[in-house]
Amino acid sequence: MSERRYHHGNLRAALVDAGLDLTRDGGAAALGLREATRRVGVSPNAAYRHFSDRRALLGAVARRVQELMAERMAVPAPTSSDDDAQQARAQLHAVGMGYIEFALAEPGWFAVAFFPSPGDQPDDDEGTGTDPADAPPFRMLVQALDALVAAGALEADARQGAEWPCWSAVHGFADLAIHGPLRGLPTEQLRALADRTVSAIIAGLGG
Amino acid sequence: MSERRYHHGNLRAALVDAGLDLTRDGGAAALGLREATRRVGVSPNAAYRHFSDRRALLGAVARRVQELMAERMAVPAPTSSDDDAQQARAQLHAVGMGYIEFALAEPGWFAVAFFPSPGDQPDDDEGTGTDPADAPPFRMLVQALDALVAAGALEADARQGAEWPCWSAVHGFADLAIHGPLRGLPTEQLRALADRTVSAIIAGLGG
DNA sequence: ACTGCTATGTTGACACTGTAGACAATGCAC
DNA sequence: GTGCATTGTCTACAGTGTCAACATAGCAGT
Numbered sequence: 264m265s266e267r268r269y270h271h272g273n274l275r276a277a278l279v280d281a282g283l284d285l286t287r288d289g290g291a292a293a294l295g296l297r298e299a300t301r302r303v304g305v306s307p308n309a310a311y312r313h314f315s316d317r318r319a320l321l322g323a324v325a326r327r328v329q330e331l332m333a334e335r336m337a338v339p340a341p342t343s344s345d346d347d348a349q350q351a352r353a354q355l356h357a358v359g360m361g362y363i364e365f366a367l368a369e370p371g372w373f374a375v376a377f378f379p380s381p382g383d384q385p386d387d388d389e390g391t392g393t394d395p396a397d398a399p400p401f402r403m404l405v406q407a408l409d410a411l412v413a414a415g416a417l418e419a420d421a422r423q424g425a426e427w428p429c430w431s432a433v434h435g436f437a438d439l440a441i442h443g444p445l446r447g448l449p450t451e452q453l454r455a456l457a458d459r460t461v462s463a464i465i466a467g468l469g470g
Numbered sequence: 471m472s473e474r475r476y477h478h479g480n481l482r483a484a485l486v487d488a489g490l491d492l493t494r495d496g497g498a499a500a501l502g503l504r505e506a507t508r509r510v511g512v513s514p515n516a517a518y519r520h521f522s523d524r525r526a527l528l529g530a531v532a533r534r535v536q537e538l539m540a541e542r543m544a545v546p547a548p549t550s551s552d553d554d555a556q557q558a559r560a561q562l563h564a565v566g567m568g569y570i571e572f573a574l575a576e577p578g579w580f581a582v583a584f585f586p587s588p589g590d591q592p593d594d595d596e597g598t599g600t601d602p603a604d605a606p607p608f609r610m611l612v613q614a615l616d617a618l619v620a621a622g623a624l625e626a627d628a629r630q631g632a633e634w635p636c637w638s639a640v641h642g643f644a645d646l647a648i649h650g651p652l653r654g655l656p657t658e659q660l661r662a663l664a665d666r667t668v669s670a671i672i673a674g675l676g677g
Numbered sequence: 678a679c680t681g682c683t684a685t686g687t688t689g690a691c692a693c694t695g696t697a698g699a700c701a702a703t704g705c706a707c
Numbered sequence: 708g709t710g711c712a713t714t715g716t717c718t719a720c721a722g723t724g725t726c727a728a729c730a731t732a733g734c735a736g737t
Binding site: 377378401424427428430431432433434435436437438439442443444445446456459460462463464465466467468469 | 584585608631634635637638639640641642643645646649650651652653663666667669670671672673674675676
Binding site for chain 1: 684685686687688
C-alpha cells in the first residue's frame, strides 16, 4: 500500500482531495501548491502536470465543493400536502436555507465554492473552467423557482431573472454571517435571521 | 519637494494612500507590504513602525474605503413630496442602489471594504480594528430603516433585525455582479437586476 | 520481447513575498 | 546642547509560485 512508486497513480484526484482538506479550514488562502503536493508526498512541480496553475487547482476544488454542497442541500421530500403553492414556496425556502446552512457549517469550503475573490478576476471566462451558472446548487434554485410558477405562486413575468434576487440574498447573508458583523452569533439566532432573510426575499418576488 | 528626507513626514497616511491605489484594481491581493513601501519610496520594514501587520494596513485601507463609499452614497436630498411613506421607501431604495453602484464602479475597493476573505478570520475581534457594524454605509442603512418606521411604512416588530436582510441582498448582489455569473453583463441590464433585487427585499420586509 | 515515445514526476533555480532583529538617523523635550 | 524616543534602513530567513532541464515509468508497435 505505502510503497512509493514513481508514478502516483492518480495524482490529480489526490491533489484535489488535499485541496479539500486544506480549504476546509482556512479557505482559499490555505490552499498552497507546495503544501498540497507535500501532503500527497510528491514534488511541488508534479502538480503542474495536472493543473496549469494554482488557480486551476483551486477551481477544481471549487467544483467538488459545489457538488458536496448540492448533496447537503437535499430537498426534504415533498410531503403530500394539498396546497401546491404553499409547498412550492416551502421548497424554495428550503433551498435557500440549505445554501446558508452549508455556508455556516463549512465556511472554508463555502469561501472557495463560487467565486473566490483572493485571486483577481479570472482574466478570461474559461479561466476557472465551468460557467458558475450551472453549479449544482444554482440548478436547484432554478428548479424551485420553476416549481413556484407551475404551482401558480409566481407570475410568469416575475419569474424572469428571479434567480438573482434569491441568490443575492442567501449569498450575502452567508458572507455576513461568516466574515461580517454577524460572525460569532449563536447558531439559533443566526438561523432565525437567515429565515427572516429568505422569507423576505421570497415574499418580495411578486411585486 | 522631492528632497528625500530620512523621515518621510507622514508615512502612515502615505502608505494608506498607496494601499488605495493598489487595491483599486486588484483588490486585497494586490496590496503588498513591499509594493506599498516601494511606491512611497521607503524600505519595506518602515511599514512596521505604523502597522503591526500586512493585514493591519489592509484594515486601515478598508476603513478609508468605507468612508469613500459613504460619500458616494450621498442621499438624493429628500424632495418635498407629501407622501412620507413613499419617500422613506425611496430613500431606503437609494441607499441600497448606492451600495451596489459603488461596488460596481469600484470592485477592487469594494472587495476590501468590509470583510476581506483573503486572510482568514481575524483571529480576534479587535484584529482589524473597528466593529463593522459602525461602518458609515451601514449607518446609512440603519437611518433609512428608522425613517421607514417613522413614516409608518414599516411595523415596529418588523423593524428589528431588518438590517440584515437588506444588507444581505445588496452585498450578495454586488458579489454576484463582480465575481459571479453576472460579471460582464451590460451596465444597463445589471442596474435593472439590482433594482429588482433591492425592490424585492424592501417589499418583503413587512411579512 | 525489444524499442521508442509519451506521460508523469524530480531537481535546481529564480524572483518574489511577509516578517524578525540589530543598527542608524532624526527631531523633540529638557 | 544633550538624551531619548521615534522613525527608517540593512541584513537575513523561511516560505511561496513558477520555469527549464532532466529522469523514470508504462504503453504501442514492430
